[in-house]
Amino acid sequence: MRGWLRIASTSRLLSVRLPSTGALTFFQVRMTLASFMPERPLIDLVHPPPYGEVPFKHLGLCYVAAGLRASGFDTRYHDVSEQLHRAGSDFYDDLILRLSQHAGDMSDAPRLDLLTEVLFPEFGDSALATTIRAQAHETAQRLPHARAVGLSVNTLTSYFAAALGKILRNQDVIVVLGGPMMSYPPVADLFLRLGVADAVLRGDGDVYAARLFQSLLDGTPPRDVPAARWLERDTIRLNPGLGGPNLDTLPSPVFEGNVLDQFIPLQASRGCERSCVYCSESGIWEGQGVRRRSPARVLEQMDGLALEYGLRDFHFHDDYLNGHRRWFDELLQGLSHGRYSWESFFEPYALDTDRLGRIRDAGCRLIKYGIQSFSPSLLRLMKRSPDVRGIVDVVVRTYQLGISTHFDMLIGHPGETEEDHRRNLTMIEELYQRTGERLYFSINPFYLAAGSEIERHPERFHTVIITAEASDHAPPIAEALRSIGPYPVGYRSGICADSLRRRMAELSSILRRHGKDYLYLGQDRVPTVGQEPRRMLPGLDGSVPKTVRESRAAGDADLALPSIVLREDSNVRLFPDHDRISLLSAPRDQQALELALDHLPSGSTVRILGGEATLCPSLPEILLAIRQRGLSCCLETNGLRFSRSAYAQALARRGLTRATVLFLGLDARVADELAGMDGAFELAIEGARQLIAAKVSTDIGLVLSDRTVEEAHRLVELVEERLPGASGLRVVVAKLRGPNPPSLPDPNRVEEQVRALLTRARAGIRVVFEDRG
Ligand code: B12
Ligand code: SF4
Structure with a gap:
């Protein structure tokens, strides 16, 4: 067990809770433990949900990670926001609909009613708050050995960040908050008073996050850390900032953990x-x-x-x-x-x-x-x-x-x-x-x-700011509000909320006419396309490995962190359809590949054949390079790797639109024997299914050899019974390699079988015969 794991549990025993604020008196306790810390303490960085309308990566946290690493910390990144979004459980829609009720008189500071439900459900709860709490609990469970966690907070992510901060601090984890909302004193102070963070950092986090975490891990108040804000002896303390760093001096953002x-x-x-x-x-x-x-x-x-x-x-x-x-x-x-x-x-x-x-x-x-x-x-x-x-x-x-x-x-x-x-x-x-x-x-x-x-x-704009009245709120929020400055909950101007809503509705009708309606703040329903919520821009779909580390463990690192160099031994060959160019030599690196692609006639379909193309770590890059040139691509595969839906979905996103899954036999025993792998036949079926599910137009093929030629006509049955979504059939005569390769089939028998296949295949299904023998 690593040192810091033991320290975490010791610290749990020694920590004392202050009854009124929920803040921990951890300074002295943790100071005595500092000497046990490992050389590179680990900081977990969390991107809180909800995600939102458009695909994005949290660059700010990548910069914070870089700064921490440059100062001797190790970091681990958790893009909870994107994970939940991709899993389809993002609460963005519910949150926007809830906030929308207040369009016309709201501030962007966290709403106190929702914050109360999230943090103190005993005073009133809602389905949205329950979801936020549940997701925060799940996240905390996935950080069982965390010692110190950094969270980024903006107007939308503040609710989850508060919920997770509270849970983690109850487990004696150090919590630091940063991001745009933490540069705003009323919210920063409220969060500190509510006990959801040990300290917050204002402004750029690249340089001072490390000093702040170090100070907290050492058990000392961050009195020397510029731009830090914390609670000490029931008083909010804050240090002036020193201005943002020169951007050219910053270490490059660390993308590890981002997909x-x-x-x-x-x-x-x-x-x-x-x-x-x-x-x-x-x-x-x-x-x-x-x-x-x-x-x-x-x-x-x-x-x-x-x-x-x-x-x-x-x-x-x-x-x-x-x-x-x-x-x-x-x-x-x-x-x-x-x-x-x-x-x-x-x-x-x-x-x-x-x-x-x-x-x-x-x-x-x-x-x-x-x-x-x-x-x-x-x-x-x-x-x-x-x-x-x-x-x-x-x-x-x-x-x-x-x-x-x-x-x-x-x-x-x-x-x-x-x-x-x-x-x-x-x-x-x-x-x-x-x-x-x-x-x-x-x-x-x-x-x-x-x-x-x-x-x-506000007076310059004939506007009145409405601030929170402590007595209107549940006791824990009221108590926090009494000890901070005015907390703005809304405004009044010359435009009433009804006029604002009508104006938005009139503009929204233009969006609708152009098929571009989406869920904006102020909208009273989620516009949909079919069953799906309509987004401003097409979103990301499909499940993907959570972090680079996890995906590496799952053998999928090339998807999350693709390498672009084509290995010389990668036996992927590219050549265009229609025999207009016979064969391009195997490209040795990305430039050679791109040059080859640039020379293809427009509208070409690039066929990627093997060996087995999915063994090439650069396959995602090849697909992307093809898609970026407006070419289409057809991949030939034994289907095994596609049996993982994440892989099929990810390659589909990269631009794979057509594939052929080639079977070595239609009898599972023969196919497994020729593939040299038990279960290969069933995995190939599953691979074809996943490709079809990922909306890749998929042909089912059979390599004809003397061992399989007699059964070629059964390809129709295989497709009808097990792969009804397949787009076409392909019969290929090709030499197989391996320890005991079968011989090429008798050409007469091939002809007979192909004829039989054509007769049996239902109308509309494509049947292709290729002799590569
Ligand atoms: C690019 C951008 C986007 C992109 C990417 C969003 C993203 N979060 O990266 C898109 C278009 C997706 C987007 C969406 C939204 N955005 Co925006 N966006 C920006 C913009 C222009 C730059 C953000 C950025 O990447 N900056 C660069 C990085 C390096 O800085 P950073 O993220 O702030 O991080 C630094 C510090 O904040 C700090 N830090 C950040 N996190 C942490 C955590 C810890 C522990 C520590 C110690 C420090 C720390 O250190 C980082 C490095 O210095 C800012 C404007 C701005 N100047 O910040 C608005 C801004 C962040 N967006 C804003 C808003 C309101 C939104 C939306 C809510 C809009 C909407 N109606 O949907 C959504 C929210 C989406 C979401 N779920 O988070 C507001 C936030 C206001 C607020 N008080 O919360 C800003 C500030 C714009 C504004 N002035 O109003 N946005
Ligand atoms: S102040 Fe700058 S960032 Fe803000 S709206 Fe104006 S131009 Fe955009």
């Missing part, structure tokens, strides 16, 4: 130089402005990541990418080779056709603009550029250049008039007339954002 199967998250700058009055940016990051990385470092990182993960699609996590002309042009120049595709937030200013053309040529496939309103006077009030014509033209130009275009609207901002709203409706209609169905927009109700200028100076 990187579609895109890589990336950040070129942090913060924002604008100060829109509704936005929390200036308040929660303490007006640090913007910090940019050197474009050369960003490009270097992209090359390294593409090579390491075999992915060429990047998601920028910047507030917006085009804030600084020279800097952005340098970045664009570096991306002008067009090898990568990427998406980012942008501001809709200073983007002429030439610039947008260069952006497109540099691989940009999706731009997300913050527009918020088409009313010049309201934009001025928001402290945004009022050049509405310019903004509309930028959107249209972006679209016309073939870049997918999204924009955000903010509805019911203090001061928004009916005329402003009508203008929004008209301009959006005009935009759809001038563009088309690749245009998306999202609708956000105004809410009082933590740290925004409106929250700090």
Whole structure:
């Protein structure tokens, strides 16, 4: 047993609970234990649910992990948010529907009624709170030996983070909270008072998280840790921050534990130089402005990541990418080779056709603009550029250049008039007339954002802030509220909640007309497509291994962390269908592969044959490279590896659209014998089933040899009885290798059997015969 496991249980015995606050007097106790700590203490980092509308990875926690590792810690990452989302048990929809009831007068600080239900169900419970608690308990169970846990908190994830923090602290685990919501004093103080964290860290966590964890593990209050906030002798203590670090000096984010199967998250700058009055940016990051990385470092990182993960699609996590002309042009120049595709937030200013053309040529496939309103006077009030014509033209130009275009609207901002709203409706209609169905927009109700200028100076916007009354709440919440400053629960402005809802509904009818309705805050139901909830963008589906470590243990590391180098011994050959090019030599590395693919005529189908292609660790990368060139792919396989649904689903996501599962015999005994493996026949059947379930068009094939030729006609029965979803039949004459390979079949017998097969196969099913003998 490792040292820290023993310490965890000792600490449990020695800890004392303070009756009023639930906080632990752990400092002295843990100090005596510090000398037993192993050289590299382990920190568990958790990305809390819910997940949300669009696929993403928590880049912030990857940076925190990198900082911790650089300071001598080991880290383990748990993307609980994505795991629950992929498992279909995310509570996002329920949470949004619940919060939506308050659209028009809410703040984005955690709602006290839901927080009470989650933390103190004895004072009132709900199905949503029960789910959050249950998922937090499950997560805690999956961290049985955790000693110290870090959680990231934003407006949505705060409920789960509070629930898990409480459970873990009851098990004497050290809990540190960070992320945007923890930079907002009322919430940070409330959480400390509720005993759900030992300490919180404001702002960037890259550098100071390590010092904070170290201090807590040493059993000392974090008095010397910049930007830390904690409770000591029933008083909230806080240290000033020292400003964010220079981004070029930070260690690269650690992606271990993330399932990187579609895109890589990336950040070129942090913060924002604008100060829109509704936005929390200036308040929660303490007006640090913007910090940019050197474009050369960003490009270097992209090359390294593409090579390491075999992915060429990047998601920028910047507030917006085009804030600084020279800097952005340098970045664009570096991306002008067009090898990568990427998406980012942008501001809709200073983007002429030439610039947008260069952006497109540099691989940009999706731009997300913050527009918020088409009313010049309201934009001025928001402290945004009022050049509405310019903004509309930028959107249209972006679209016309073939870049997918999204924009955000903010509805019911203090001061928004009916005329402003009508203008929004008209301009959006005009935009759809001038563009088309690749245009998306999202609708956000105004809410009082933590740290925004409106929250700090409501009087300037004829707005009144409603703060929590302790006496309205259950005793534990009331007690916490009495010992912190005012806690904003909502606002009143000149626009009543009913008007805001009507305006949103009118905008939503445009979305519906274009088939783009989705669950936004303020929506009263979950829009669906068939049985499935409709999302703003297509989501990720299918089950995947939880962490790289676990997937490695399950033998699937190449999926979660794919290697891109084709091994020389990987016996995967690529050649296009239709015999237009006979054979390309086996590519030795990714570049050779890509070069080969680049030379294929457009519309080619690439067939991947074996050996057994699924043994090639680079198969996911090959599929992706094929898909990215708009080519289609057909894979031939013995089907065994596909018997795991996760594998079939993952390759389908990577672009596998057609497969042939080749059987060596139709009698299980013969097939197993020829494959040299007991059970191979049944596994191949299961593999074919899983491929079909993953919506891969799957042919069932038989390799004809002297031992199997007589039974070829039974392929029809196999498909009808056991694989009714198969798309076609394939009979292949090929030499088999192995210790006692069967001989090639008599050509006359082959002809007879193929004829019989054609007669018996039902109409509409494809039958292909191939002689590779
Ligand atoms: C990219 C982005 C997204 C992406 C990716 C989200 C993500 N969580 O990574 C997408 C588009 C998916 C998204 C969605 C949403 N977003 Co967003 N998003 C951003 C944006 C622009 C950058 C986030 C980012 O990656 N930053 C870079 C990384 C390095 O920073 P970071 O995540 O903040 O982490 C650092 C610190 O916070 C800290 N830290 C973080 N976690 C922890 C944990 C510990 C233990 C410690 C010690 C430190 C620490 O250290 C990290 C490294 O320095 C920010 C704006 C901003 N400037 O932060 C908004 C922002 C985070 N988003 C916000 C919101 C509201 C949302 C949504 C709720 C919107 C919606 N209506 O659905 C959803 C929530 C989705 C979810 N389930 O979490 C708000 C959060 C406000 C708040 N007070 O909570 C922000 C701040 C924007 C804003 N100003 O309003 N978002
Ligand atoms: S809304 Fe966008 S541009 Fe405005 S302050 Fe916030 S992040 Fe910056």
